[in-house]
Amino acid sequence: MDPARLTPMPTSPISRRGLFGYAGAAGVGGAAGIVGGRAWGLSDAPTPEPPNRVLGQDYSPYGAQQAGIFTPQSQVAELVAFDLLPATDASALGRLMRVWTGDIAALMSGRPAAGDFAPELAQANVSLTALVGFGPGVFELEGLGPSLPAGFQEIPAMTHDRLEDRWNGGDLLIWVTADDATSVSHAVRRLVSDARPFASRRWTQRGFWRPTDASGAAVTGRNLFGQVDGSANPKGDVLEETVLSTDGWLAGGTQLVVRRIEMNLDTWDEATRDRQEASMGRRLSDGAPLTGESEGDDLDLAATADGSTVIALDAHARLAHPSQNRERRMLRRGLNYTHETVVDGAPVDTSGLIFCAFQANIADQFIPVQRSLDQADALNEWTTAIGSAVFVIPPGFSEGGYVGETLLG
Amino acid sequence: MDPARLTPMPTSPISRRGLFGYAGAAGVGGAAGIVGGRAWGLSDAPTPEPPNRVLGQDYSPYGAQQAGIFTPQSQVAELVAFDLLPATDASALGRLMRVWTGDIAALMSGRPAAGDFAPELAQANVSLTALVGFGPGVFELEGLGPSLPAGFQEIPAMTHDRLEDRWNGGDLLIWVTADDATSVSHAVRRLVSDARPFASRRWTQRGFWRPTDASGAAVTGRNLFGQVDGSANPKGDVLEETVLSTDGWLAGGTQLVVRRIEMNLDTWDEATRDRQEASMGRRLSDGAPLTGESEGDDLDLAATADGSTVIALDAHARLAHPSQNRERRMLRRGLNYTHETVVDGAPVDTSGLIFCAFQANIADQFIPVQRSLDQADALNEWTTAIGSAVFVIPPGFSEGGYVGETLLG
Ligand code: HEM
Ligand code: HEM
Numbered sequence: 001m002d003p004a005r006l007t008p009m010p011t012s013p014i015s016r017r018g019l020f021g022y023a024g025a026a027g028v029g030g031a032a033g034i035v036g037g038r039a040w041g042l043s044d045a046p047t048p049e050p051p052n053r054v055l056g057q058d059y060s061p062y063g064a065q066q067a068g069i070f071t072p073q074s075q076v077a078e079l080v081a082f083d084l085l086p087a088t089d090a091s092a093l094g095r096l097m098r099v100w101t102g103d104i105a106a107l108m109s110g111r112p113a114a115g116d117f118a119p120e121l122a123q124a125n126v127s128l129t130a131l132v133g134f135g136p137g138v139f140e141l142e143g144l145g146p147s148l149p150a151g152f153q154e155i156p157a158m159t160h161d162r163l164e165d166r167w168n169g170g171d172l173l174i175w176v177t178a179d180d181a182t183s184v185s186h187a188v189r190r191l192v193s194d195a196r197p198f199a200s201r202r203w204t205q206r207g208f209w210r211p212t213d214a215s216g217a218a219v220t221g222r223n224l225f226g227q228v229d230g231s232a233n234p235k236g237d238v239l240e241e242t243v244l245s246t247d248g249w250l251a252g253g254t255q256l257v258v259r260r261i262e263m264n265l266d267t268w269d270e271a272t273r274d275r276q277e278a279s280m281g282r283r284l285s286d287g288a289p290l291t292g293e294s295e296g297d298d299l300d301l302a303a304t305a306d307g308s309t310v311i312a313l314d315a316h317a318r319l320a321h322p323s324q325n326r327e328r329r330m331l332r333r334g335l336n337y338t339h340e341t342v343v344d345g346a347p348v349d350t351s352g353l354i355f356c357a358f359q360a361n362i363a364d365q366f367i368p369v370q371r372s373l374d375q376a377d378a379l380n381e382w383t384t385a386i387g388s389a390v391f392v393i394p395p396g397f398s399e400g401g402y403v404g405e406t407l408l409g
Numbered sequence: 410m411d412p413a414r415l416t417p418m419p420t421s422p423i424s425r426r427g428l429f430g431y432a433g434a435a436g437v438g439g440a441a442g443i444v445g446g447r448a449w450g451l452s453d454a455p456t457p458e459p460p461n462r463v464l465g466q467d468y469s470p471y472g473a474q475q476a477g478i479f480t481p482q483s484q485v486a487e488l489v490a491f492d493l494l495p496a497t498d499a500s501a502l503g504r505l506m507r508v509w510t511g512d513i514a515a516l517m518s519g520r521p522a523a524g525d526f527a528p529e530l531a532q533a534n535v536s537l538t539a540l541v542g543f544g545p546g547v548f549e550l551e552g553l554g555p556s557l558p559a560g561f562q563e564i565p566a567m568t569h570d571r572l573e574d575r576w577n578g579g580d581l582l583i584w585v586t587a588d589d590a591t592s593v594s595h596a597v598r599r600l601v602s603d604a605r606p607f608a609s610r611r612w613t614q615r616g617f618w619r620p621t622d623a624s625g626a627a628v629t630g631r632n633l634f635g636q637v638d639g640s641a642n643p644k645g646d647v648l649e650e651t652v653l654s655t656d657g658w659l660a661g662g663t664q665l666v667v668r669r670i671e672m673n674l675d676t677w678d679e680a681t682r683d684r685q686e687a688s689m690g691r692r693l694s695d696g697a698p699l700t701g702e703s704e705g706d707d708l709d710l711a712a713t714a715d716g717s718t719v720i721a722l723d724a725h726a727r728l729a730h731p732s733q734n735r736e737r738r739m740l741r742r743g744l745n746y747t748h749e750t751v752v753d754g755a756p757v758d759t760s761g762l763i764f765c766a767f768q769a770n771i772a773d774q775f776i777p778v779q780r781s782l783d784q785a786d787a788l789n790e791w792t793t794a795i796g797s798a799v800f801v802i803p804p805g806f807s808e809g810g811y812v813g814e815t816l817l818g
Contacts, residue, residue: 117678118635124623166751181617185747204749208590214533226527269526338594340613342575
C-alpha cells in the first residue's frame with residue numbers, strides 16, 4: 001500500500017457528516033468503504049479522513065448504496081445497457097441479479113468471479129466499482145408495474161436533441177469503473193456473459209476522467225472543453241436529500257439519467273476565451289465563478305459590472321443553479337469520451353461528455369433543469385445530446401443479499 | 410512526488426547496462442529520462458535504479474531515441490495515422506515536424522503547446538510520451554526516395570489476414586501514451602490539429618495496458634486472453650541490437666509494425682485451460698514457460714514428457730522463439746483494445762491486441778517470424794489480423810533539434 005494514500009485529502013467531495021448520518025438512519029448492513037485500507041464514506045466507527053490518492057483501492061461491494069454513486073471517481077468507466085430477452089420475467093430477473101451480485105462481490109474484491117474465464121485479470125487495488133440499474137422496461141414485467149418509483153420516466157424530447165437510437169434506452173444497466181481499463185473490460189465481459197440467458201447488450205459507452213492532479217491529490221477533474229466539471233455538486237446533508245430516494249422499495253436507492261452529449265471542440269476552439277468563460281459563468285483556469293475567488297465559491301448571480309450581470313443570463317451555471325430551479329439539484333458524475341467511427345468510408349472522430357446525474361426523482365429534478373437549459377443555455381451552441389437513457393438504481397445490499405432484492409425479493 | 414516511486418523495482422524491463430552502453434556510443438545529446446525525478450534509461454551519470462511505480466512521471470522529450478520506445482509502458486495510448494495532403498512536399502513535412510516537435514516538447518513537460526485551446530488540459534506527471542513515425546508514402550516524396558531505410562516495407566499478405574482498409578497504412582503516425590486518457594486525447598487533438606494544413610487523419614486506434622500490479626510495482630502486464638504478454642522481450646545489449654537501426658539517417662531510430670489483431674474471446678473461453686496454455690507454451694497464472702519455474706525463464710524447447718515435447722510444436726512461444734528464427738527478435742509493446750461498432754443496426758463489440766513491434770529491419774525481423782506464425786501458430790484459431798501498418802521511427806532529438814531532422818534537415 002502506498003503510504004501517500006493514507007494522508008488526508010484537502011477537500012473531500014463528500015461530507016463525512018452527511019453520509020455518516022445517513023448510514024445511521026438507514027442501517028443497511030455495512031458501508032461502502034475501502035477494504036484493507038481506510039473506510040470511505042459510511043461506517044459505524046468514527047469515519048477517518050478520506051485518502052489523498054484516490055487511485056488504487058478496493059471498495060466494498062456492500063453498503064447502504066451501491067458503490068459508484070458516492071465512491072470517488074475512477075479513471076475509466078464502461079456503461080452497458082441491455083434489452084431483456086422476451087422470456088425474462090421477474091423471477092428470471094431475480095436470478096440474474098443474484099448472479100451479478102456474486103460477480104460484483106468477487107470482482108470488486110479483486111477475486112475472480114465464479115467460472116471466470118480469465119481469473120488472472122481480476123486484480124486488486126484498481127478501485128473497481130460496478131453499479132446495476134433498471135430501465136423502464138423492468139416495470140413492464142408482469143407484477144412489477146405497481147413498483148414504478150415516483151418520478152421515474154424517460155426524458156421528454158428537447159429542441160436541441162439529436163438522439164440516435166443506438167445510444168438510447170435500455171432495460172438494464174451496468175456501470176463499471178476502475179483505475180485500469182483492462183480490469184473494467186474484464187469485469188464487463190463477465191457481467192455481459194452472465195447476462196446472456198436473460199438480456200442482450202444494447203449499447204456500450206466508454207468514458208474516462210482524471211480525478212487527481214499532478215501530485216496525485218483528488219480534484220474535481222475537467223471535461224474536454226477544459227472546464228472544471230462537478231464543482232457545485234451537492235455536499236453534506238444536501239447530497240443525501242438530493243440523491244437518495246425515500247420511496248418504498250427504492251428507499252436508499254436513486255435514479256440515474258445518462259445523456260450522451262457531443263461537444264463540438266472545433267467550434268469551441270474558435271470562440272475566444274472570454275466568450276467561453278461567459279457561456280459558463282466560471283473561469284477556465286480554476287473553475288471559480290466569474291464573481292468569486294475559488295472553485296468552491298457559490299455564484300453571485302446578482303453581481304453587476306458596467307450595468308449588466310457579471311454572470312450572463314444565458315450562462316450554463318446560472319441556468320442550472322438551484323436558485324433558478326426551485327432548489328432542484330442533482331449529483332453529476334460525468335465522463336469524457338472520444339469515439340471513432342466511419343461514415344461513408346471516412347473516419348469521423350467525435351468527443352463529448354457522458355453526462356450522468358443521480359437524483360431521487362427524475363421528473364422533479366433533472367427534467368425541469370434540462371428544460372430551462374434547452375431554452376436558453378449558451379452552451380447549446382457547442383453541445384448536442386445524441387443519446388438518452390434513464391435507470392432506477394436500487395439501494396445497496398449486504399453480504400448474503402443481492403442487488404434489487406427490495407424490488408424482486 | 411510519491412516517495413514509493415523512488416524505491417527500486419524488482420525486475421527492470423530494460424537492462425541499465427545495455428542502454429547506458431548505447432548512450433555512450435550514440436552520444437546524441439541528452440537521454441530519454443524522467444524530468445524532476447530519477448533518470449530512466451540513457452544518461453551520462455551513473456544510471457539509478459528505475460522507479461517502483463511507473464505511474465505519474467514526466468519523461469524528457471529529448472534523447473537518443475524518441476520517448477515511447479524504451480520508456481516504461483503507460484496505461485492509455487492512442488495511435489493516429491495520417492495521409493499526407495497532395496501539396497505536402499518534403500519541405501512542408503519538415504515544417505510540420507518542427508511544429509510537432511514544439512508541441513511534444515511542451516506537452517511531455519505538462520505545459521500547454523503554443524496556441525493550445527485548452528491549456529489546462531496539459532497536465533504534469535501523467536507519463537506522457539509522443540512518438541512520430543513516417544509511413545512508406547513519405548519516401549515517395551520527391552527527393553526522399555533514396556533515403557528509404559533498408560528492410561522497410563509493407564507486410565506481405567498472410568493467409569490468416571482479414572485486413573480492413575480502415576485500419577491499414579498511413580503516411581505519418583503519432584503514438585501518444587500516458588497514465589490518463591484526458592491528457593492523451595488533449596495531446597492527440599493538438600497534434601492532429603497542427604497537422605491539418607499538411608495531413609489528414611486516416612485511422613485512430615485506442616488501447617490500454619496495466620503495467621503495474623496491485624501493489625503498484627511494474628510488471629509485464631496481460632492481454633485480454635489473460636496471458637502475460639511481453640515476458641521474453643529482448644533486454645540489455647540484445648535490446649539495442651534488436652531495435653536500433655545503424656543505417657544512415659535512421660541510425661539510432663527504428664522501424665515499427667502495427668497490426669490490429671482481433672481476438673475471439675468467446676471461442677477462447679470455450680477452450681480448456683490446458684489447451685489455452687498448450688497453444689502458448691506458457692502458463693496463464695504467471696507467464697512462466699511450461700518447462701520453467703518463473704516468467705523470466707527461457708523456454709526449453711527440447712524438453713519432452715510422455716514422448717512428446719512439453720512445449721507443443723505449434724505453440725506460439727515456440728514458433729516465435731529466436732532459436733526457431735535465426736535469432737531474429739523484436740521489441741513488442743502491445744495494447745489491449747475493445748471496440749464497439751454497429752453492423753446492420755446491431756451493436757458489435759470486439760476485443761483484441763494492437764500489436765506493436767519495434768525492430769531495426771522489418772524485412773529481416775518481423776516478416777519471417779510472422780510467416781512462420783501464419784503457417785503453424787496454434788493461436789491462429791482465435792486471432793485475426795484486421796489492420797496492418799509500418800512506420801520508420803526517426804531517432805530522438807535534442808533541445809533545438811526536431812524529429813526527423815536527420816532525414817529532412
Ligand atoms: C456537455 C454538456 C455539459 C457540460 C460541458 C457541462 C458543464 C458544466 C460545468 C463546467 C459546470 C460548472 C461547474 C460545476 O458545478 O460542475 C456545470 C454545472 C452544472 N451543470 Fe452542466 N454541463 C453540461 C450539461 C448539463 C446538463 C444536461 C445538465 C442537466 C440538465 C447540467 C446541469 C448542471 C448543474 C445542475 C450544474 C451546477 C449548477 C450549480 O449548482 O451551480 N449540465 N456544468
Ligand atoms: C493477438 C495476437 C498475439 C498474442 C495474443 C500474442 C501473445 C504472446 C504471448 C502471451 C507471448 C509469450 C510471452 C512473451 O514473451 O511475451 C508471446 C511471445 C512472442 N510473440 Fe506473440 N502474440 C500475438 C501475436 C504475435 C505476432 C503477430 C508476432 C510477430 C509476428 C508475435 C511475436 C512474438 C514473439 C517474438 C514472442 C517472444 C518469443 C520468445 O522470444 O520466447 N506475436 N506472444
